[in-house]
Amino acid sequence: MVGASFHLVLYLKSAINVYKKATGDVGLKDLMSAAPKLLDDLYENTTRPEQWPVFLEKIANLFSADTAALRLSDLNSPVIHHSYTIGFRQSINRFYETEGVERDTFREALANSPLGKAIESTAVIADREFENSTHYQTVFRPNDNFYAMGAQFERQNGQALHIGIHRPRRRGHFRRHELNALELFSPHLRRVSRLSHLFADLNQALDDAQHALDQLPFGVWHMDTNLCIRWMNSTAEEAISAHTFGLGVQSNRLRAFSGPSSSTLRQMTRRLIDNQSLVETLKLGGTGACLVMMQSRKSGTEFHIGRSTSQGILCFLLDPCRPAQLNPAQLTIMYQLTPAECRLATLLVSGLDVNEASALLQISRHTGRTQLKSIMRKTGVRRQASLQRLLLLSADTLRSNDD
Numbered sequence: 017m018v019g020a021s022f023h024l025v026l027y028l029k030s031a032i033n034v035y036k037k038a039t040g041d042v043g044l045k046d047l048m049s050a051a052p053k054l055l056d057d058l059y060e061n062t063t064r065p066e067q068w069p070v071f072l073e074k075i076a077n078l079f080s081a082d083t084a085a086l087r088l089s090d091l092n093s094p095v096i097h098h099s100y101t102i103g104f105r106q107s108i109n110r111f112y113e114t115e116g117v118e119r120d121t122f123r124e125a126l127a128n129s130p131l132g133k134a135i136e137s138t139a140v141i142a143d144r145e146f147e148n149s150t151h152y153q154t155v156f157r158p159n160d161n162f163y164a165m166g167a168q169f170e171r172q173n174g175q176a177l178h179i180g181i182h183r184p185r186r187r188g189h190f191r192r193h194e195l196n197a198l199e200l201f202s203p204h205l206r207r208v209s210r211l212s213h214l215f216a217d218l219n220q221a222l223d224d225a226q227h228a229l230d231q232l233p234f235g236v237w238h239m240d241t242n243l244c245i246r247w248m249n250s251t252a253e254e255a256i257s258a259h260t261f262g263l264g265v266q267s268n269r270l271r272a273f274s275g276p277s278s279s280t281l282r283q284m285t286r287r288l289i290d291n292q293s294l295v296e297t298l299k300l301g302g303t304g305a306c307l308v309m310m311q312s313r314k315s316g317t318e319f320h321i322g323r324s325t326s327q328g329i330l331c332f333l334l335d336p337c338r339p340a341q342l343n344p345a346q347l348t349i350m351y352q353l354t355p356a357e358c359r360l361a362t363l364l365v366s367g368l369d370v371n372e373a374s375a376l377l378q379i380s381r382h383t384g385r386t387q388l389k390s391i392m393r394k395t396g397v398r399r400q401a402s403l404q405r406l407l408l409l410s411a412d413t414l415r416s417n418d419d
Contacts, residue, residue: 363377
């Protein structure tokens with residue numbers, strides 16, 4: 017009697033499990049428990065789309081599928097602009113992207129479904145009819161697939177991004193709980209897609225900025241209050257790596273290897289941070305070169321996780337062998353400077369003070385100071401340090417056409 021009861025319990029448990037599998041309860045629980053880790057992987061690869069196939073492989077395994085695809089397609093024409101796939105034979109994938117997409121049985125259904133809504137193949141076409149379709153014979157059958165589900169999760173500028181998951185007939189069609197789970201991923205896929213675009217635009221802007229900085233005839237770099245360099249242009253990199261002016265980098269920090277001491281650099285930085293001066297200037301030995309340092313921005317009070325709260329220092333390395341020749345015509349248009357004032361401004365931006373520039377121009381100190389006051393009045397600054405800052409930061413705009 018006990019044995020019969022035991023077998024009855026086992027039978028009931030087995031029957032319950034069969035019922036749960038049929039209704040999707042067990043599958044849904046498994047899907048939900050796996051979702052957080054998959055989403056972590058997805059967001060981790062926001063800036064690395066080349067890793068998306070890893071996510072595709074994991075999500076395909078989650079749905080007992082062998083193949084999956086993320087595709088960027090045209091909404092108005094049967095054209096695939098880009099795709100990431102796993103499990104597809106390369107020849108089949110090439111055929112689909114060049115010819116097979118036009119006969120894709122599910123393309124129109126995906127395009128007409130609400131954004132993020134998952135659909136499965138049996139809701140679009142009956143099994144018998146699908147067996148006789150060109151799409152099955154040329155794409156699904158060679159890859160041993162029969163059932164599919166997918167969703168378009170982004171539509172912009174006449175293009176759509178969609179995810180597709182496929183599996184063999186022996187594993188059965190995709191059920192409601194699986195469609196629900198895929199729909200949970202759709203908004204996250206959309207966000208990751210948009211974040212990827214934002215990061216791509218940001219990287220392009222950074223590349224453009226770096227290219228512009230590399231065109232400057234003088235070195236420029238940014239560092240924090242500990243002299244740790246965050247970025248530099250190619251001119252600065254060349255000079256510092258060769259210790260041309262006694263400056264170099266050690267453990268990513270600016271160091272003085274000859275001439276000025278590192279303590280001098282730190283003192284200059286401290287005076288800037290403490291607002292004791294707006295610009296610090298340092299002659300570099302007998303080379304005629306000059307290091308100009310200034311605050312790059314005020315310390316922000318906003319709450320940003322991971323962002324440095326320390327003020328930054330913007331540095332210019334002015335090399336007399338690579339002068340920043342300003343464009344007199346531009347100076348005249350922008351500030352109505354006279355030819356004599358343009359000549360003085362060009363020397364000031366190279367790191368000379370007004371007395372040194374006056375001597376080089378063979379004019380008296382009084383004349384030089386008079387011209388300097390006129391330049392400052394026309395440019396709207398009150399201090400020579402501010403003028404030098406203005407000219408340095410405008411050097412790319414005011415650069416001579418002969419450079």
